Each structure stands twice: as structure tokens, then as C-alpha cells.
Amino acid sequence: xxxxxxxxxxxxxxxRVLRYRPQKCLHIAEDIERKISSRTRAISVVHPYGAxxxxxxxxxxxxxxxxxxxxxxSHAHGALYKGRKVGTIGDIxxxxxxxxKLVTAIEGxxxxxxxxxxxxxxxxxxxxxxxxxxxxxxxxKYYNPEKVQAPTCFGFKYRMHPIAAAIARVQLKHIDEWNRxxxxxxxxxxxxxxxxxxxRATV
Numbered sequence: 001x002x003x004x005x006x007x008x009x010x011x012x013x014x015x016r017v018l019r020y021r022p023q024k025c026l027h028i029a030e031d032i033e034r035k036i037s038s039r040t041r042a043i044s045v046v047h048p049y050g051a052x053x054x055x056x057x058x059x060x061x062x063x064x065x066x067x068x069x070x071x072x073x074s075h076a077h078g079a080l081y082k083g084r085k086v087g088t089i090g091d092i093x094x095x096x097x098x099x100x101k102l103v104t105a106i107e108g109x110x111x112x113x114x115x116x117x118x119x120x121x122x123x124x125x126x127x128x129x130x131x132x133x134x135x136x137x138x139x140x141k142y143y144n145p146e147k148v149q150a151p152t153c154f155g156f157k158y159r160m161h162p163i164a165a166a167i168a169r170v171q172l173k174h175i176d177e178w179n180r181x182x183x184x185x186x187x188x189x190x191x192x193x194x195x196x197x198x199x200r201a202t203v
Contacts, residue, residue: 015044020053029057036061042068047076047086050182055081055089062090068118070094074109077102078175087112097160097168102182103175105168108160126159 016035020028032043043062045053055069062069069090073079077095079086087093093112097105111122120134134140160168190201 013041016040028054029061032058032061036065036067040065040067042070044070044072045090046072046074047079050076050079050179052076052079052081052086055086059089068092074098074101078179088114091115092118097164102178103168103171105160105164108164108168110160110168 016037018028018031018035020031043058045055045058047053055071059069061067069092071087071090071093073087073093074096076086081089087095091113092115094109095101095103095112096109097103097107098109099106113119113122116135120136120139123130123134124139131139193199194201
């Protein structure tokens with residue numbers, strides 16, 4: 001999806017886009033391999049509208065090429081892949097809380113990772129004053145209380161405001177039930193719409 005590419009551009013990255021349909025991803029591994037070059041550093045995966053990408057195959061490719069895997073879960077809050085929540089499968093998971101998302105805080109989002117290095121780099125972007133508390137001396141050495149921006153990146157304070165975070169947080173306990181209702185509605189509509197010749201479900 002386009003917003004994922006916008007983030008790449010803002011980070012001086014040059015994405016190589018691979019379009020695929022969830023129902024026709026038998027050859028996605030070969031397609032990804034063809035896109036990888038010596039300059040590739042990560043594979044960014046989008047799970048569109050809850051249709052989860054084949055993460056096992058993608059992670060195996062990333063392992064062979066020593067690449068990070070970034071999941072864009074903006075339209076897949078609470079979705080599962082082989083029993084695991086999306087966003088926890090790759091190295092980094094990104095969720096948007098904009099107005100049209102399954103969990104909405106009007107604005108903002110969240111990044112999740114179990115890699116300390118990625119967490120600390122995100123803190124540098126999101127909370128400049130937190131740099132002295134980071135474990136890595138590589139980042140701590142850049143902190144200067146007389147400056148408002150770290151020389152390690154082009155931005156600062158890339159984080160949602162506390163009220164938006166509170167609005168999103170209270171919805172998390174409801175997301176599984178809301179998704180059950182959504183799946184039930186999807187099954188109902190799919191059954192009735194696909195009964196007519198010429199209509200086919202896309203997810």
C-alpha cells in the first residue's frame with residue numbers, strides 16, 4: 001500500500017514494490033527473490049484488510065539474505081497467522097490508529113518489536129529526551145540537553161499524543177470481539193454475494 005512507501009521515501013529508502021493477491025501468492029517467494037539486490041536491507045510486508053501475507057516463506061527469505069522483516073498491520077489489527085498475532089512475526093510491527101482503522105485514536109500509531117536495537121532507534125525518533133535512558137552508548141552519546149534534535153535522524157518527537165494513546169488503549173480489550181463480528185458479517189456477505197455468478201470475494 002502507498003503509505004508504506006511514503007514512510008520509506010521519508011527515510012531515504014527506495015522501495016521495490018511487489019504487488020500480490022492473497023489468493024494468488026503461490027509464487028511470492030520467487031517474486032521476492034527477484035526483487036532483492038545487494039542494497040536491500042529489509043522486506044516490508046502489508047497485510048491488507050486482514051488478508052495476512054505468507055509470513056513463513058517471507059521470513060525464510062529474509063533469514064537467507066540477512067534482512068529485517070517489517071509488518072504493516074494498519075488494516076489487520078488482531079489478525080492471526082498460524083496462531084500468532086500479526087505484528088509479532090517479523091522484526092517490527094507497525095499499526096496505524098487513524099480514523100478508518102479497526103482501532104482508531106483519530107491519529108497516531110504504534111510500533112512493536114522484540115529487538116532492543118530497533119526499539120532504541122525508534123526512541124531516538126519518537127522521544128528525544130529519552131535518549132539518556134537508553135542502554136546503547138551509541139545513541140546516548142548523541143544527547144545534548146541544549147539541542148532539540150538528535151543528529152542521528154531527521155525528525156524528533158514522532159509519537160502520538162497521550163490522549164490519542166488513551167483512546168486507543170481502551171479499545172484493545174474489545175478488538176477480538178469486534179473482529180469476531182466482522183468475520184461473521186464477512187461470511188454472511190460473501191455467502192450471499194458469491195451465490196450470484198460473476199461475483200467473487202477478494203479476501
